[in-house]
Amino acid sequence: MTTVRSIFSKLPGIAFATLVISGETIAICRGEPNYYRVETTKTAAELNTMYGVSPVQARAMLAGTIRGWHTLPADMDRRGELESLLPRPHDGKQV
Numbered sequence: 001m002t003t004v005r006s007i008f009s010k011l012p013g014i015a016f017a018t019l020v021i022s023g024e025t026i027a028i029c030r031g032e033p034n035y036y037r038v039e040t041t042k043t044a045a046e047l048n049t050m051y052g053v054s055p056v057q058a059r060a061m062l063a064g065t066i067r068g069w070h071t072l073p074a075d076m077d078r079r080g081e082l083e084s085l086l087p088r089p090h091d092g093k094q095v
Contacts, residue, residue, distance in 0.1 A: 015053045015061035016044035028061045035065050 015028050016038065025044050026035040040047065048058050063071065 010057075011061055011064070012051065012053045012057055014051060015058040016047040016051075017058060017062045018044045028058075028065045030061065030064075031069055033065060 011030050013030050015030075017026050017028060017035075018024070019026055025038045025040055025042070025047070027038050028035045038047075042050075044058070045055075048055070053061075
């Protein structure tokens with residue numbers, strides 16, 4: 001059984017994301033149930049690169065703050081299970 005503590009061990013202390021609705025850059029702190037608006041000229045991707053946060057880690061952090069830190073999307077060890085449940089994009093080829 002995965003614990004929140006083991007989930008946290010694979011996540012950075014902070015990550016950044018962009019709010020789709022407003023385009024604002026936000027900071028997500030590991031384990032916190034909310035996010036913080038960031039006044040910056042840099043994009044979330046640039047900030048994540050500066051802090052050594054991978055895109056997968058940033059998505060897991062965003063999922064943790066939105067859906068809960070104990071959920072499958074926030075668990076770096078089990079993200080593959082989640083991605084296998086998502087529909088694959090259609091590439092136009094007949095199967």
